[in-house]
Amino acid sequence: MDYASGGGGSGGDHHHHHDASDRRKKRYHRHTAHQIQRLESMFKECPHPDEKTRLQLSRELGLAPRQIKFWFQNRRTQMKAQHERADNCALRAENDKIRCENIAIREALKNVICPSCGGPPVGEDSYFDEQKLQMENAQLKEELDRVSSIAAKYIGRPISQLPPVQPIHISSLDLSMSSFGGGGMVGPSLDLDLLPGSSSTMPGLPFPAMSISDMDKSLMADIAGNAMDELIRLLQTNEPLWMKSPVDGREVLNLESYERIFPRANTHLRSPNIRIEASRDSGVVIMNGLALVDMFMDANKWVELFPTIVSRARTLEVISSGILGSQSGTLQLMYEELQVLSPFVPPRQLYFLRFCQQIEQGSWAIVDVSYDIPQENQFASPCKTHRLPSGCLIQDMPNGYSKVTWVEHLEIEEKAPVHRLFGDLIHSGLAFGAERWLATLQRMCERFACLMVTGNSTRDLGGVIPSAEGKRSMMKLAQRMVSSFCQSINPSNGHQWTTLSGLNEFEVRATLHKSTDPGQPNGVVLSAATTIWLPIPPQNVFNFFRDERTRHQWDVLSNQAPVQEVAHIANGSHPGNCISVLRKFEQAFNTNQNNMLILQESCIDASGSLVVFGPVDLPAINIAMSGEDPSYIPLLPSGFTITPDGRPGNQQQIQAAGGDGASTSSNAAAAAAVMGSGGGGSSSGVGGRSGGAGGSLITVVFQILVSSLPSAKMSPESVNTVNNLIGTTVHQIKAALNCSTTTS
Known part of the structure; x- marks a missing residue:
């Protein structure tokens, strides 16, 4: 199969005109049989070639590195589509198998006899009622389709390939728990829900199915771009935007100056129950800038980096990937839950866009801004949180260190009173402020350094x-x-x-x-x-x-x-x-x-x-x-x-x-x-x-x-x-x- 190359897309306007603008358009051409054969053989060895390999192929085949890059992107997309078609065939075969089993059961029931008298059974067990079987079959199909779609979307491989859960039975552990005061507590039921299995990922957490149109992606890109502009000004401007708190010397946002510089159309409609938490802090961490950026843009590493603040996080959709193999330009829709380590403080749930941009050599900005999506399947939190443009500036320093400047800017609407013990901590903004994020980042980067x-x-x-x-x-x-x-x-x-x-x-x-x-x-x-x-x-x-x-x-x-x-x-x-x-x-x-x-x-x-x-x-x-x-x-x-x-x-x-x-x-x-x-x-x-x-x-x-x-x-x-x-x-x-x- 031949692949179009050069612009990263296929199709286009093939009408030729003689004006200057059309002459500037890129010409599309077919790869030769030799080029395709060489690319296919390399794809079997390495579907994700690095820049060095792409340059080597470029010289060998007489193609531009950009053409090589787009050929591999298109080939990976094609392989993914083939796998999805194969998965669908496998699922249809599984449904056919279930249907055949039910038909066989019904046929067997027609010939069932009573073991006592040898005659037909008296009455019919409601469990084997044909109508109930059909209902159960439909429910099984729905469940299979739902789980399979989740597997294809979030796990990236067919459901048939998922590894089985291997239970661990260690008698010494049970004994040790008993010796520590907790063994053998089984008795009458108490009205307390049993939660599903615990996991370092996000067990059973329901998410609305993502269906993001090109218009949605364009809107997200605009929101993220405007948020990045605002964040950079917040990071680089001192007075009158930021001022030192007379109480504790923290940097806090001057709301009057902020609303004058960044006017919002609905500011006057803001609920009187909404309060603002805004803070800024900066410090040096023992990790280089690229490593920090990679960890921030990976949801699992994000949780690993901030275990005391981020209890769960997930990338719901990658809207755009970075350019030239870097994170710069990456835009993704994410979900996270933020916590104070106490059962008395409910977690804060956030759906937000995260956008990374390289500002200059050795300097990156990462902005987070809330993005509302349907949340019918999500549990209602007593604390509604909206993140205004927030994030950090990461600047490389010598010897593997980085300077990080952090901004947190949240609108909080609490539907229930804050627990009396945590009133001062929450309302001062310290619980989720920039100081806490930066202090945790510094400590965890030291920990990773010690690990090495x-x-x-x-x-x-x-x-x-x-x-x-x-x-x-x-x-x-x-x-x-x-x-x-x-x-x-x-x-x-x-x-x-x-x-x-x-x-x-x-x-x-x-x-x-x-x-x-x-x-x-x-x-x-x-x-x-x-x-x-x-x-x-x-x-x-x-x-x-x-x-x-x-x-x-x-x-x-x-x-x-x-x-x-x-x-x-x-x-x-x-x-x-x-x-x-x-x-x-x-x-x-x-x-x-x-x-x-x-x-x-x-x-x-x-x-x-x-x-x-x-x-x-x-x-x-x-x-x-x-x-x-x-x-x-x-x-x-x-x-x-x-x-x-x-x-x-x-x-x-x-x-x-x-x-x-x-x-x-x-x-x-x-x-x-x-x-x-x-x-x-x-x-x-x-x-x-x-x-x-x-x-x-x-x-x-x-x-x-x-x-x-x-x-x-x-x-x-x-x-x-x-x-x-x-x-x-x-x-x-x-x-x-x-x-x-x-x-x-």
Whole structure:
């Protein structure tokens, strides 16, 4: 088959005129048989040739590199169409097979006899009623068509090629969960929905079918282009658009100047319930600009880069691809859910356009702007969020660093009151502001940099120092644990947390989900959480939780036994950013003790901190330490999130810890200075009050394997157990920090 080349399209006006404009039109010609044969053979070897290969083909065949590029694009499109036709044939054959099976069943029913008397059966089982069979057949066909269309569109291969889910049965894990207070909780059903399987992707999240016309794409391109122009002005203009807040020194938007420079036709129609969140921040991160751009434009890497903020993300449609093999010019329609790590704050849902443009050599701008699409299938969020032009400017610096300037600009309409504990944090704009995005980006880029460094842990397990591969494997295992923990706080499909009744003076909320991921224990998992306020600076609370010497003061499940850190891997310049392996102290002297260890990751930046942990047996740790793939090591994480309460005094202290983002190392040093002990684990002075500097919002999350049966429901006994577990933990935390009389 011959392929037209030269302009990237086919067809066109073939009438020849003699005016100058027509002479400038590109001429289309057919490739020779030799050229097509050579291109076809290369396509079989490599359907996506790189620029070097395309240049080599260009010289060999006497074609322009652009012609080579478009030939491969057209050939890939043709192959995709052929695969889709083959898939449709396979689906039709599957439907025919179902139809034949039903006909055979009906024929067999005509000859059925009673086994007792040998005569025809008395009455007819309604299950085999012909009309019901036809209805079921129609439902099966609809379901098959629906799943197949989703597979073809989002997975990219026929449904027949999808790998089967392999359940994991590890008896030691079930026993370990029981020993940690969560085994065997099966009983009468409680009115609590069972969520579908958990996943690092987006399980069962319904999306409207995308049907985007050329007119829609043109409109999207116009919206994205205007948004990019606005973002660049927001990034490059200081006063009068931006001003320093007199309260905490943050850069905030001057709304009067903004509306004068960017007038909007419907500004006067804005609901009085809508409020604006707008902030800007800049800093240096330890990652080069191209790598950052690639991660930002990939939805999965976007979630991986911001696990504490973005609980889910998905690219719904690529409207236009980048030019010359780069991301510049890429426009895509995306969906994401943003969260504060507490069940008391509902997630924010956003449909938006993301557009990347290279401004100059070594400088890129990425803009996000909301785009409304039908949302009948989406769950209703109590917080309606509209993103005005927001995004970042990424500028390459020497030695693999980048300077990032970040702008967040949101219109928020809350349909329900903000929880009283989070009022200051949310309404100040800190919860989803530019400062939080940038601080998280700096910390995660440091983590990725540590992942690449071939260094050993500072302390080892049993005298065996892990190799560079072992260190990377442990870091990947801990990263998956933290991501799973963050996603557990925002259940999928819009299911809300259920408030449990109990004797505690604070709210405990719970949710059930069916765990099906290879990296999680198989069965039904109960997640329970609460958030409390304490009048103690967040850094001091973080010190307390991550110090193994004070763990017995709050860890109910350790039976007040001291623990010992037996392995330690740094994953950032701040001493508090690390991965630890812990074991009960008596295990070091008693070989009869079980081999259950605790994997823990702690991390801190200017926006808050996390301490996440989960039980892991010794063989699993040895697998990771040896450098093997840790993807199938089951984890069920619990832990704490520590967030500043948003009060002005506390934010000044956090700003001092975060600095102005001039460098990641200076940020870490400043944060360490604020912590006093340098994050080294000392708990001295932890119980001291904040002296008017604000306090901390602490979210306590426990996940427990309720049952290995996929259909189990939570029993009243489970409610009491988890209420007591969280209640006792909170009381012990308050007692250890001298806050026993503090109300939440």
